[in-house]
Amino acid sequence: MGEGTSLFEDAPEIDLSRGRLDLALVRLRMAWRTLRDGWAVFVESRIGVLSLAIIAIFALMAFSHPILMATVWTPDVYDPVTGYAFDRFEHPSPPDWRHPLGTDSLGRDILSQLLFSTKSEFILGITAALVTVGIATTVGAVAAYYGGLVDSLLMRLADLIIALPGISLLIVLSALFNLNLFYLALIIGVLGGFGGTAIILKSQALSIRVKPYIEAARAAGGGHFHVIFVHIIPNLLPLSLLYMMFTVTGAIFAEAVLSFLGLLDIRMSWGIMIHTANTGGYLLAGANYWWLIVPAGASITLLCSAFYLVGRALDEVVNPRLRRHDR
Amino acid sequence: MSSPDSGPLLAVDGLNKRFPIGGGLFRKPTDFIHAVDDVSFRMSAGESLGLVGESGCGKTTVGKLLVKLLEPTDGSITYRFATPAMDPHLAGPVETSNIRSRQLGAFRRQVQMIFQDPYESMNPRRTVYDTIAEPLVVQGIGHVQERLDRVSEILDLVGLTPAGTFLFRRPHELSGGQRQRVAIARALVIGPSFVVADEPTSMLDVSSRTAIMLLMQELAERLGIAYLYITHDLAVARYMCHRIAVMYLGKIVELADTEELLRNPLHPYTRALLSAVPSPDPTRRREPPDILGDLSLPVNPPQRCRFYDRCPLATDLCRREPHPPPEEKAPGHWVACHLA
Incomplete structure (x- = not known):
């Protein structure tokens, strides 16, 4: 182009x-x-490139943990869940060269926890995003293509899901089931896929559905399946990709909230790190014990905003009308 | 033109299409747009018929009914394809509303459509090859190599040469005229015997219009394809078609051989259309079209003649009587008017 x-x-x-x-x-x-x-x-969007760099750094962090554990970190000291820093007399202890981000109230290394959690955040975010977008794209395309009863049913379902308060519903579900990371990703994905994202993708699919090339494909002898999967969905994919990014943000955020409330069956995550600080009573004295809160908090903020901003930059790629032409 | 014993290729009888306005899950619509209202005509193999009329008179709806993109509310469309040996599904008369899914593929191989807007009738993400090969792919005709050969052959035929440089362009890399050539190639690639061309030149520059018209005519003649040419331009229809049908608000008001219709228009609407054709001679004064008002909407139209509200000749008879049935005033010259 x-x-x-x-x-x-x-x-x-x-x-x-x-x-x-x-x-x-x-x-x-x-x-x-x-x-x-x-x-x-x-790459014209500086924020997009910066955000992509941030995501890349987090990805490196995720990869570095198993490497560090296998080489320089001894598991009995540095294990993110069961480790104990014997070289300290009191916990939490502030950062020093052995524990660059200090230790938590149970004597575990914060940096190790932070790196270990990064991987699960990625898995969670990407699984949720794939599930959401996979469902939403299909639902949107099918609803727009068939219209009528199918459309009504799918869209009322979407309304119902939007009407449910997300986090509260997840809290109830976590009380009923042992939610681990995978199930959480699946639930977020299904809720998003049949909910708001489906409506947005359907509205886009509607504008594709009335294009003459859809009729041309039918006149060529293409069946419903052919039209939906060859003509409608490929034209939806750019928008799907965009909403994938936004879903990652939502999923990481939801995980942080649930972990903070202690409702997830997860060994370690950024939310659990803050949860630990809170149960130890250090959250209110945050200024004195900043290393308990800031690393996890900043990571959540950074990674969420990075995915969101990459989404916005992709929006410009996908949607030429948003491009600035003054350069 | 037509083989003598096979009868007409296409017989349209009492075709009706009504679109409901409003209505919903539990509410029956009360108003209907009578887009196509009791239309009947015949076409023989290899013949070209021009369907002329204002925007909104139901031309395109007729076209879509003929290629089974829409289902008629009433009436029948019967094809009698000349090559039954080729396809057992299409032996004997084929009525579109009776076509079952098994037959539909065979039907689509015989009846194709060229769409009006070359900018919108191609998926922007697919290449020229994808677009043209689509009928072959969805019908499962040939293998990749055969399809490639067939597509490049048809690209040559529609004048996009060398084919190799066009195969993998996307529509936005083509000009309007080139796109319409691709659209024609897509319609012809599976060798249909009937093509509906829905204003294929109306969105093009004047410069490429003639080239496309010539191409269509030449290909139709060479391949023996019958086509229905939908247009709002009598001059184009004259150039392209053996016969012309003039449509007004869902009705065919006059149908005759091209020269006969132009020389001897009997319906007041046809006369108005003819007087609206611009003349290249600046000194020639032409009388203003003696037609009143604007095209009315065919929503629950009254029983009387559709043209009554705008007709300069309308009499009391026209108001009282229902819409006149078409009458053969001269051999092959049908008119639907009380006064003609």
Whole structure:
């Protein structure tokens, strides 16, 4: 998409004699070009790039934990759940070179906890996002395409889910079931997928559904399945990707709230770190015991905003009308 | 043109399409738009019929009914394809409302449509190859190599050469005329015997309009395709079609051979349309079209002649009597008017 490259030189040539293989190659090349053009727009947004860098740093943190545990950290001291810093006389103890972020009230290393939790936050966020968007895209496309009764049923279901207060519902569910990270991701995903995100994607699907190329596909002999999955959903994917980012934010936030309230069956997470500080009574004296609260709190804030801002930058890629043309 | 014993390729009888206005799950709609109202005509194989009328008169609805994108409220559309040996599903007369899913594919191979807006009738994310090969893919015709060959062959045919440079462009990399060529290629790629062309040139620049019209005509002739050419422009219809049907508010008001219709228009609406065709001669004075008011909406229309409100000749008879049935005033020249 026009950053100076000529249309004619850009169109890939194809050796017609090789059939499937060559077709796949050409498609791969075109996908790569789309990606490259999208990236060119994405990097124009400084905040988007910064946020992506933040996410990358968190990803590195997630990978570094098992490496550190296997090399320099001894498990009996540095294990995020069962470790105990024997070299300290009182806990929580402030940061020093051995424990860069100090220890918590139970004598466990905060940095180790922080790094260990990062991985679960990613798993949670991405699972929830995939489930949400997978469901919401299908529901939106199906509701928009069929209309009528199917549409009414799916949209009333969405209204019902939106009307439920999310966090309170999760609290009730956590009382009924032993919620671990995976189930939490699944529940958040299903609620989002059949709820608000479905409505947004359906409204987009409606505007696609009335395009003449949908009729053209039907006139070509395409069935319902073909039209939905080949024409409607691919045109929804950019918006889906966007809402994936926003869902990650929501999922991490929900996990933090539930963990803080002590309602999740999780060994360690950022929310649990703050929960531990709270049960020890250190939350109100936060200024004196900042290392108990700030690392986890800042991580939650940073990662949530990073995913959200990447979403906003992607919005510009996906939605050319938002692009600024003054540069 | 048509093989003598096979009868007409297409017979449309008493075709009706009403769209309900309002209504809901528990509420029956009370008002209907009579988009197509008791339309009947015949077409033989290889013939071209122009369907002319103002915007909103139901031309496109007729087209969509013919390709089974819409189901008629009433009446029948019967095809009699010339190549029954090719497809056992299509032997004998095929009535569109009776087509079952098994037959639908075979039907779609015979009847195709070219859409009005080349900018909107192609999925922006799919390449020219994807778009043109779509009928082949969804019908499961051929393998990748065969489809590639077929698509490049048809690209050559519609004048997008060399085919290799066009196969993997996306629609936004093509001009309006090129897109419409792709649309034509998509309609022709599975070798239909009947094509509905819904104003294929109305969205194009004047410069590419003639080229597209020529192309369509040439291809239809070469491949022996019958087509219904929907347009609002009598001049275009004259150029493209053997016969012309003039439509007004869901009714066909006049149907005749092109030259006969232009030389001897019998319906006041046809005359008004003809007088609205611009003349290249600046010195020629032309009388203003003697037609009153604006196109009215076909919502629950009264029984009388549809053209009554705008007709310069309307008499008391026209007000009292129901809409006149079409009468054959001259051989092959049908008019629906009390006064003609």
